[in-house]
Amino acid sequence: MKTIDLAYRTMFAELVQRCLDATFETEFSIEGNFVRVPVKGRDYWYFEVTRPKKTRKYVGPAEDPEITQRVEAHKEVKQDKRALRKLVSTLTREAGLAAPNRFTGDIVDAMGTAGIFRLRAVLIGTVAFQTYAGYLGVKLPGAALQTGDADFAQHYSVSSSIEESLPPVMDILHSVDPSFRPVPHLSDPKHSTQFENATRYRIEFLTPNRGSDEYLDQATPMPALGGAAAQPLRFLDFLIHEPVRTVMLHRSGVPVTVPSPERFAIHKLIVASRRRSDAAGAAKREKDILQASLLIKALDVTHRLDELAEALTEAWHRGPAWRAAIDKGLKMMPKKNRDTSVTILQQALASIGEDLDGFRLSEG
Known part of the structure; x- marks a missing residue:
């Protein structure tokens, strides 16, 4: 596991701060311009956007x-956006940090601009994993980064209490690709938790889902998600607890909220152990354990063992099903990766003085 040079780590930290600052500095899209318009002897500011069609909005x-x-x-x-594009280009081309494919980047950018992260949703899955290269300052292999979907998670308690919503989710997706359509939920066709385009992205x-298993096959209406429902999943509350803010290396940088790498x-x-045994499940399981082993190594080389140990300890103490x-x-990993991962996890536990009963059984 190779770390990137300090200069590039510093550059990424600057990019993150400037991207986050920019989201609070203006209410107006950088794709438009302010124009000064004379009206009856006085000048007024209007905000003009030329795409997809020319529109003007009165400002004052x-x-x-x-x-x-x-x-x-x-x-x-x-002006700063232009500079940020140069930073992103340097980090991807010179430092070799992972960037999403353009379509995925555009989707996440559109969702972020619409407010999904401000409304406390979290980007998860492989698209989130791609952001850890910059966040941790390490190089991650391309095989672990490939995906054909984007996943977002939000607590129902958050969605139902914030009294605000995204614009219609179909409008957001259609701004990127008009071929997106809702996929009716199998057990509740009136709701959709998934949306698919013509290429099956x-x-x-x-x-x-922390309640009864009877909810696992039902779509949960989410008041803040612009008409989308959400699929309840076990163990997801652990993943999205205390997420972190970082930047996706796309265009001038896309601010995102993702799970902390140790929880990921x-x-x-956990999820690798619960995948189905068919071909699709096997492929996902292989990616799960690869991403887990890579992040365990990355957290070791970047001196974040305390955080890793705390996440493991929390999960371990949640009960027998979690421990199993x-x-x-761990046992699904190839032996070399498993031995390395178990050693790192045990060192992490030792670093905080924790001895988890039964954990050493994982070496077998």
């Missing part, structure tokens, strides 16, 4: 100093 009188200040701030953000919305690693061990799943997930 040009002599208003507060409005003029916002116009200048918008110019600075636009899928967007899925998920929510934790432990969660992948972690143990089974």
Whole structure:
């Protein structure tokens, strides 16, 4: 596992901060411009967008100093976006950090711009995994990064309490690809948790299920997700607890919220043990254990063993089903990866003075 040079790690940290700052500096798209329009002897500011069609939105009188200040701030953000594109290009081309394919990047960008992360949803799955290269400052192999879907998770309690919603989710997806359509849920065709385009690229919305198993086959309506429902899943609450903010290396950088890498690693061990035994399940299981082993190594080389140990300890203490799943997930790894992962996990536990009863059985 190779780390990237300090200069590139510093550059990525700068990119993250500037991208996050930019999301608060302007309410107006960088794709448009402010124009000064004379009307009956007075000048007014309008905001003009030329794509997909030319539109103008009234902003206010040009002599208003507060409005003029916002116009200048918008110019600075636009200039900064150009600089951010250069940073992203340097990090992907020179540092070799992972970037999503353009379509995935555009989807996540559209969802982020619509407000999904502000509404406390979390990007999960392989698209989230792609962001850990920059977040941790390591190089991750391409085989672990390939995907044909994007997954978002949100707690129902959050979705039902924030009293705000995304725009219609179909409008968001159609802004990227008009061929997207809702996929009726198998047990509740009135709702859709998945959306698919003509090339079978899928967007899925998920929510934790900590109640009865009878809810696992039902779609959960999510008030904040613009008409989308979500598929309840076990163990998901562990994954999306205390997520982290980072940037996807797409265009000028896309601010995203993803699970913490230590929780992602432990969660992948758990879900690997629960995959179906068919060909599709086997392929997903292989990717699960690969991503888990890579992140365990990455957390070791970046000196984050305390965080890894705390995540493992929390999951281990959640009960016998959790312990069995972690143990089974580790045993699914190729022997060399399993031995390395178990050694790192035991070192991590030692670093916080934790001795988990039964964990050493995972070496067998």
